[in-house]
Amino acid sequence: xxxxxxxxxxxxxxxxxxxxxxxxxxxxxxxxxxxxxxxxxxxxxxxxxxxxxxxxxxxxxxxxxxxxxxxxxxxxxxxxxxxxxxxxxxxxxxxxxxxxxxxxxxxxxxxxxxxxxxxxxxxxxxxxxxxxxxxxxxxxxxxxxxxxxxxxxxxxxxxxxxxxxxxxxxxxxxxxxxxxxxxxxxxxxxxxxxxxxxxxxxxxxxxxxxxxxxxxxxxxxxxxxxxxxxxxxxxxxxxxxxxxxxxxxxxxxxxxxxxxxxxxxxxxxxxxxxxxxxxxxxxxxxxxxxxxxxxxxxxxxxxxxxxxxxxxxxxxxxxxxxxxxxxxxxxxxxxxxxxxxxxxxxxxxxxxxxxxxxxxxxxxxxxxxxxxxxxxxxxxxxxxxxxxxxxxxxxxxxx
Numbered sequence: 352x353x354x355x356x357x358x359x360x361x362x363x364x365x366x367x368x369x370x371x372x373x374x375x376x377x378x379x380x381x382x383x384x385x386x387x388x389x390x391x392x393x394x395x396x397x398x399x400x401x402x403x404x405x406x407x408x409x410x411x412x413x414x415x416x417x418x419x420x421x422x423x424x425x426x427x428x429x430x431x432x433x434x435x436x437x438x439x440x441x442x443x444x445x446x447x448x449x450x451x452x453x454x455x456x457x458x459x460x461x462x463x464x465x466x467x468x469x470x471x472x473x474x475x476x477x478x479x480x481x482x483x484x485x486x487x488x489x490x491x492x493x494x495x496x497x498x499x500x501x502x503x504x505x506x507x508x509x510x511x512x513x514x515x516x517x518x519x520x521x522x523x524x525x526x527x528x529x530x531x532x533x534x535x536x537x538x539x540x541x542x543x544x545x546x547x548x549x550x551x552x553x554x555x556x557x558x559x560x561x562x563x564x565x566x567x568x569x570x571x572x573x574x575x576x577x578x579x580x581x582x583x584x585x586x587x588x589x590x591x592x593x594x595x596x597x598x599x600x601x602x603x604x605x606x607x608x609x610x611x612x613x614x615x616x617x618x619x620x621x622x623x624x625x626x627x628x629x630x631x632x633x634x635x636x637x638x639x640x641x642x643x644x645x646x647x648x649x650x651x652x653x654x655x656x657x658x659x660x661x662x663x664x665x666x667x668x669x670x671x672x673x674x675x676x677x678x679x680x681x682x683x684x685x686x687x688x689x690x691x692x693x694x695x696x697x698x699x700x701x702x703x704x705x706x707x708x709x710x711x712x713x714x715x716x717x718x719x720x721x722x723x724x725x726x727x728x729x730x731x732x733x734x735x736x737x738x739x740x741x742x743x744x745x746x747x748x749x750x
């Protein structure tokens with residue numbers, strides 16, 4: 352394909368809205384607009400990637416730092432739109448809202464008698480723990496929802512130092528929304544002072560850690576009051592006991608016990624779907640240097656960037672077109688820079704665009720029957736007989 356046919360517009364400066372180096376180079380090289388719209392050069396990469404789909408593992412051949420699990424493949428990126436949990440030791444990786452972790456139960460205690468206490472202005476876990484002078488893990492947190500499908504009131508209890516994962520809860524009970532005041536009142540709960548004790552017409556969901564936590568402070572379902580020493584089964588039960596809490600950085604890995612990290616990432620693929628625009632960004636973030644992009648051959652828009660340097664005694668463009676036709680006929684994809692531009696401009700654009708190999712047809716070399724070859728990642732080029740290039744059958748012969 353010819354440079355002028357693609358109407359490639361390169362830029363010398365990074366766009367002012369670039370949040371990452373990779374995105375900046377994609378814009379500068381003419382793959383994307385500043386508004387993140389795909390240009391023909393970017394679509395060329397996506398078309399090549401789509402051609403690799405017959406190999407389901409093709410992502411792992413692109414030399415990207417991938418973090419996969421059985422269902423999804425992630426690319427770590429500080430500006431990514433997904434938060435994931437990752438264990439550096441055993442490589443466990445999962446979306447933050449679905450990740451499992453080892454939960455540590457408090458030491459076993461004898462169950463103490465239930466005690467109702469006046470707790471003015473204690474309608475948060477923090478204020479309750481401070482008022483009673485106990486750690487947050489000695490409290491029970493109440494969360495209240497309504498199931499969308501049937502209007503059923505759903506009451507969730509987790510330990511006070513934990514956060515609910517709504518994603519885990521949805522996987523168990525279905526789609527939910529926050530309960531309104533009337534739903535809370537009908538169930539016998541009191542917002543800010545709620546507990547599962549004495550509720551009616553409610554599906555109670557207890558996190559798996561609750562049965563192993565004893566003598567917790569919880570709401571008394573009366574404004575201004577809490578119970579001390581609530582205990583699962585003795586004081587209330589639950590229809591569902593399951594993992595419904597969200598992991599955080601530093602929690603022990605469910606598999607190996609080592610600390611988990613929270614990372615931002617892009618989701619590049621699920622089992623059945625690939626996000627090609629995000630794969631393009633991941634390629635740019637991974638494969639670039641200070642001059643521009645440096646894509647691997649399997650992901651580059653073209654195998655070869657072919658350019659001519661205008662001469663005085665030889666029609667270098669005509670020679671370049673001959674090389675272009677020969678390579679195309681051999682099944683080698685070529686981007687022919689057919690512009691009447693200075694050599695320096697073309698060299699800079701070749702580095703920006705990042706094809707694996709550059710072939711330069713210049714007057715001096717052509718007089719000797721040679722052309723210059725330069726790998727994108729090499730510091731310099733070398734002279735090769737023109738005849739060898741014209742008779743190439745596969746790009747691997749010169750890479």
